[in-house]
Amino acid sequence: MASQERIVSVLDIGSTRIKVLIASAVGESLDSILGVGTAPCSSLKRGVVVDMEGLTQAIQRARDEAERMSSYTVSSVLVNVGGTHITGLVNRGLVTISRPGREIQRDDVDRVWESARAVLLGPNQEIIHVIPRQYIVDGQEGIKDPLRMSGIRLEFEAFIVTGQATILDNLRRSVTESGLKVERLVVEGLASADAVLSSEEKEIGVACVDIGGDTTDLAIFAGGSLGYVAALPIGGRHITMDLAMMLKTSLNVAEELKIAYGAVDADEAKDFQDSQISYSTASGDGVLSTTKAYISEVVSSRVEEIAEAVKLELVHSGYNNMLPAGLVLTGGTALAARISEKFSQISGLRTRVGQPNIDDVVFSSFRSPSFSTAIGLLELSIHGESSASQKRRRPFRGLSGLFKGLDLFD
Ligand SMILES: Nc1ncnc2c1ncn2[C@@H]1O[C@H](COP(=O)(O)OP(=O)(O)OP(=O)(O)O)[C@@H](O)[C@H]1O
Numbered sequence: 001m002a003s004q005e006r007i008v009s010v011l012d013i014g015s016t017r018i019k020v021l022i023a024s025a026v027g028e029s030l031d032s033i034l035g036v037g038t039a040p041c042s043s044l045k046r047g048v049v050v051d052m053e054g055l056t057q058a059i060q061r062a063r064d065e066a067e068r069m070s071s072y073t074v075s076s077v078l079v080n081v082g083g084t085h086i087t088g089l090v091n092r093g094l095v096t097i098s099r100p101g102r103e104i105q106r107d108d109v110d111r112v113w114e115s116a117r118a119v120l121l122g123p124n125q126e127i128i129h130v131i132p133r134q135y136i137v138d139g140q141e142g143i144k145d146p147l148r149m150s151g152i153r154l155e156f157e158a159f160i161v162t163g164q165a166t167i168l169d170n171l172r173r174s175v176t177e178s179g180l181k182v183e184r185l186v187v188e189g190l191a192s193a194d195a196v197l198s199s200e201e202k203e204i205g206v207a208c209v210d211i212g213g214d215t216t217d218l219a220i221f222a223g224g225s226l227g228y229v230a231a232l233p234i235g236g237r238h239i240t241m242d243l244a245m246m247l248k249t250s251l252n253v254a255e256e257l258k259i260a261y262g263a264v265d266a267d268e269a270k271d272f273q274d275s276q277i278s279y280s281t282a283s284g285d286g287v288l289s290t291t292k293a294y295i296s297e298v299v300s301s302r303v304e305e306i307a308e309a310v311k312l313e314l315v316h317s318g319y320n321n322m323l324p325a326g327l328v329l330t331g332g333t334a335l336a337a338r339i340s341e342k343f344s345q346i347s348g349l350r351t352r353v354g355q356p357n358i359d360d361v362v363f364s365s366f367r368s369p370s371f372s373t374a375i376g377l378l379e380l381s382i383h384g385e386s387s388a389s390q391k392r393r394r395p396f397r398g399l400s401g402l403f404k405g406l407d408l409f410d
């Protein structure tokens with residue numbers, strides 16, 4: 001192993017699947033993915049742990065598989081967290097510089113961070129991220145780094161992401177009991193955004209929409225800064241459940257039919273109107289039939305509902321008219337054929353499907369929206385894991401994604 005090469009590991013806890021990735025990094029770059037392990041998981045509901053024992057076991061299975069493939073042992077991991085308990089707000093801190101010469105020093109920056117962190121938290125709320133938006137020195141906005149500047153009044157504007165403390169504790173405990181150390185929690189929408197958004201998109205205004213199994217995670221950027229996060233309690237699993245109910249079949253069969261024929265396009269569906277398919281009943285002892293067009297119609301109408309819910313949330317966020325770069329859909333459900341057309345029609349915004357940009361030919365399967373969160377976590381781990389335990393990190397110079405030049409961790 002080259003001397004500057006190091007091994008990093010991440011854990012993506014999804015409501016349908018757990019993913020563990022082990023990778024090597026050289027300097028600030030992901031070198032190659034050495035091991036991957038996945039395990040089905042039904043221990044979360046809407047991003048919240050409902051079965052700690054089940055989750056711990058699923059994590060162990062995914063971890064064992066990744067370790068066997070890579071021949072490395074995982075000890076600590078960056079872990080994602082999702083769910084509707086996650087919220088974010090913009091807050092400002094203020095300090096005055098009273099020393100002679102008024103030169104802003106490191107401890108002034110530390111003090112203003114503390115001041116911005118002082119948001120009124122509910123009794124069961126915990127800060128997950130403090131993400132800088134800008135410094136303001138004597139009213140001058142848009143300052144990236146105030147160190148060594150002269151000023152009297154130093155303000156710091158940050159986006160603060162919080163979650164419910166007990167929910168976060170349960171998640172951490174499930175991971176710890178699987179034998180892994182939680183290096184840091186990262187909100188799912190932010191990890192995915194890091195893997196799929198360009199800095200240009202974040203500059204002009206974009207929303208990353210991660211449509212997973214149980215939740216749809218939203219992260220909105222404008223002017224290069226994070227402006228809004230939210231999670232909606234709806235995702236691909238709801239499409240499967242609806243299909244299973246309509247077709248009177250099992251969830252497994254419905255999942256297969258959804259993936260095989262669930263193109264989100266009514267016109268395309270007409271082309272195979274008469275195309276009949278047979279499938280087994282819920283009990284498995286009978287056979288039923290339907291048309292591919294019908295499956296496509298059911299999937300299409302559920303996707304429409306998700307798109308409508310996202311649109312409502314965009315309006316609620318206040319960013320709806322500030323997104324010239326539109327929507328970037330990711331997460332496993334973004335694999336549904338023609339989903340971007342449907343979202344574009346409903347939202348009135350340009351829409352593309354985003355997937356991680358992975359060069360590794362052997363691991364080309366990671367170039368899939370399903371792996372956005374895991375790859376985003378890897379990127380974040382590579383660019384900041386060494387200082388993750390410090391009170392506050394130095395900026396990630398040279399990172400191509402979301403946190404470029406920002407201190408992600410409080
Ligand atoms: N080709 C496909 N067409 C439609 N849906 C798909 C396709 N492939 C995967 N999916 C759906 O993607 C979903 C899983 O996505 P993902 O792996 O992003 O979820 P997760 O991370 O487990 O869940 P969450 O992020 O909500 O906790 C499942 O509902 C699955 O049915």
Ligand SMILES: [Mg+2]
Pocket residue numbers: 013014015188212213331373
């Ligand atoms: Mg997910």
